[in-house]
Amino acid sequence: MIISRVKGTRDFSPEEMRKWRYVENIIRKIFERYGYEEILTPTFEYLELFLKKSGDEIIQHAYVFEDKSGRKLILRPEETTPAIRFYVSGLRNRPHPLRLYYIVNCFRYEEPQAGRYREFWQAGVEIIGTNSPEAVAELIILANNVLEDLGLKNYEIRIGNIKLLKNILKEYDEKFQNKILRLIDKKEFDKLKSFKLKNEDELFRIINFKGDKNDLINICNDEDFINLLDYLDDASVKYKIDLSIARGLDYYSGIVFEIHSKKLGAQKQICGGGVYSLGELFGFDIKACGFAFGLDRLLLALEKENRLKNIGNEDKRFLIFIFDKKYFRKAIEIAKIVRRYFRCEIEIMRKKIKRALEYAINKNIDFLIILGEEIERDVILIKDLKRNIQKEIHINNLEDFLKNL
RNA sequence: GCCGGGGUGGGGUAGUGGUCAUCCUGCGGGACUGUGGAUCCCGCGAGCCGGGUUCGAAUCCCGGCCCCGGCCCCA
Numbered sequence: 001m002i003i004s005r006v007k008g009t010r011d012f013s014p015e016e017m018r019k020w021r022y023v024e025n026i027i028r029k030i031f032e033r034y035g036y037e038e039i040l041t042p043t044f045e046y047l048e049l050f051l052k053k054s055g056d057e058i059i060q061h062a063y064v065f066e067d068k069s070g071r072k073l074i075l076r077p078e079e080t081t082p083a084i085r086f087y088v089s090g091l092r093n094r095p096h097p098l099r100l101y102y103i104v105n106c107f108r109y110e111e112p113q114a115g116r117y118r119e120f121w122q123a124g125v126e127i128i129g130t131n132s133p134e135a136v137a138e139l140i141i142l143a144n145n146v147l148e149d150l151g152l153k154n155y156e157i158r159i160g161n162i163k164l165l166k167n168i169l170k171e172y173d174e175k176f177q178n179k180i181l182r183l184i185d186k187k188e189f190d191k192l193k194s195f196k197l198k199n200e201d202e203l204f205r206i207i208n209f210k211g212d213k214n215d216l217i218n219i220c221n222d223e224d225f226i227n228l229l230d231y232l233d234d235a236s237v238k239y240k241i242d243l244s245i246a247r248g249l250d251y252y253s254g255i256v257f258e259i260h261s262k263k264l265g266a267q268k269q270i271c272g273g274g275v276y277s278l279g280e281l282f283g284f285d286i287k288a289c290g291f292a293f294g295l296d297r298l299l300l301a302l303e304k305e306n307r308l309k310n311i312g313n314e315d316k317r318f319l320i321f322i323f324d325k326k327y328f329r330k331a332i333e334i335a336k337i338v339r340r341y342f343r344c345e346i347e348i349m350r351k352k353i354k355r356a357l358e359y360a361i362n363k364n365i366d367f368l369i370i371l372g373e374e375i376e377r378d379v380i381l382i383k384d385l386k387r388n389i390q391k392e393i394h395i396n397n398l399e400d401f402l403k404n405l
Numbered sequence: 406g407c408c409g410g411g412g413u414g415g416g417g418u419a420g421u422g423g424u425c426a427u428c429c430u431g432c433g434g435g436a437c438u439g440u441g442g443a444u445c446c447c448g449c450g451a452g453c454c455g456g457g458u459u460c461g462a463a464u465c466c467c468g469g470c471c472c473c474g475g476c477c478c479c480a
Contacts, residue, residue, distance in 0.1 A: 004453085007471065054480040060406095061478075078480065111406080114474060251480075266475065323439060355434090357441050372439065383440075390440080 008110075008118025019308045023150060023299060024103060027123045030146045034138070036101040036125050041082040043105070047072040052281050053081055053251060063107045063118075075107035080251075080290060081278065083126050088282045096129030103295070115267030115297045124273070124292025131275040131287045133224045136255050137231035139291050143259060143271055144237050146293070151307045154262040155270065157238065160245030161225050162274075163254045164206055168199045181246040207244040216241060228255060253277040257291070261301035270297045316405060317365040318344040321356045327371040334369060334380065334398065341402040360385060 005011060012020060028038075050058055063075035076082055079102050091098060103123045110116060125142065127135045140157065147155060165184065169177045183192050184207050197203060205219050213229045232239055245256055256274030264270070273291020302308050318338050320331045331346045338344040345365075347356050353370075360368050370381040374392065382401065383390040393401055 004471070050480075058480055061480075081480085108479075110478070111476090112472085113476090116479085267479090269479090321440090349433095352434095352437085353440055354437070361442050368440085370440075381440090385441080388441080 008112040019311050022311045026149050027146055030149060031101040031125060034142050036099040039100050039102055041086050044073045044075050045082055047074045049085055050074055061109055063109055077108050078106055079104050079122055079124060084278045087128055098128040101125040114265045115300055121295035122292040123295050124290060126290035128288045131289045133227040135289055136228050139273060140257055141235050141237055143291055150302060152302060156260050158240050158242040159257045160242050161255050162252050164220055168203050184244050185246040209243045251276045251278055263301055263304040270294055270301055316342040318342055318367045318369060319360045319365045320346045320369045323372040327375055330371055330375050337398055
């Protein structure tokens with residue numbers, strides 16, 4: 001069907017785009033205020049880049065294709081890997097830490113459902129050069145700051161530490177470790193017990209952990225972790241410790257965090273991040289950490305909390321109506337002046353004035369400029385549609401009129 | 406890939422086998438010669454696709470596609 005959308009994709013109406021840009025602009029502003037700088041990478045990469053990191057199974061969940069000369073390519077399924085690729089190939093000799101951010105669309109071949117699309121948007125940051133608790137604290141504070149400024153209320157920050165789990169499992173190979181981590185995330189503890197793991201007691205103590213920072217000291221003495229929690233407490237960021245976070249975080253290696261909206265359904269994670277190691281992928285060690293918001297879900301969550309009502313362009317709107325097409329040239333001239341200050345359209349459908357008025361009112365236009373015979377004397381009519389008053393002014397006085405609005 | 410619920414003009418809807426295509430809204434125009442969302446009138450515009458049952462299918466059956474939600478998964 002020529003006019004249907006591809007499954008899992010969306011069109012965005014003018015109203016939706018207004019909300020979208022509003023949210024995006026706030027994110028962008030906060031990111032920049034923290035000193036992050038924007039980057040953009042290609043929409044597609046060599047398949048190999050992602051194969052190295054995630055293995056063959058990603059092909060099933062990605063848009064993979066060959067171009068005309070047989071290159072094996074992939075539409076980016078996430079942006080951290082391309083960002084690091086960019087860093088390695090072009091940004092390495094910049095002063096560290098590097099603070100980078102991006103707002104990009106990504107693609108995954110999954111069954112669409114609430115909050116999950118095949119083309120979706122990520123707004124994320126990466127800190128390259130360190131994975132110190134100070135850096136992670138900055139990330140979480142930053143993410144929290146964005147949500148606060150957007151006015152989101154019903155969310156929960158959960159912090160875990162994959163290093164603790166991986167330490168206990170360090171005697172096993174990586175493949176087996178990942179299998180165990182997956183079971184931990186799914187809370188399939190019975191199955192877990194059937195493996196009779198060497199440090200089973202210790203492991204269960206960790207994944208069943210419930211409590212706050214002070215209780216944590218009883219089961220581990222990870223200094224970085226404690227430092228981070230101290231920083232967050234000092235910054236009054238509310239969080240929950242959840243040491244069983246393990247899902248889908250293959251490249252994460254240390255502290256991780258997730259933010260969930262309590263107002264969303266099955267797909268309720270609106271943010272995820274942590275300390276990762278992509279170093280092996282490129283042949284040397286890179287200390288880095290980062291996070292990304294799922295923009296689509298963030299929008300959904302904000303919508304559920306009624307935070308996107310009455311978002312609009314505050315700029316006043318003008319419409320120029322001409323009684324005869326011979327005044328069109330004058331209309332362009334006048335529009336040029338108005339547009340220095342406000343939004344201005346010209347009536348181009350040769351409507352009758354009555355219909356033009358209806359159009360203006362329906363589109364919430366503030367002022368109607370009417371060009372009739374008076375224009376021969378350089379006089380125009382300006383009708384204030386909101387207050388229903390009308391006056392004649394000379395073109396020479398138009399600019400003053402606009403300045404005083 | 407699996408499960409459940411759906412698919413009728415641009416948006417929202419009515420009809421459960423029989424002349425079928427309803428109503429609201431939208432859009433374009435007219436009544437109205439240069440001024441307000443009104444009113445009246447005219448016009449535009451639809452049963453997801455393919456197959457089957459039937460004299461006859463929007464309606465019943467099968468398959469596919471897509472949407473909504475859930476599972477798996479979420480790098």
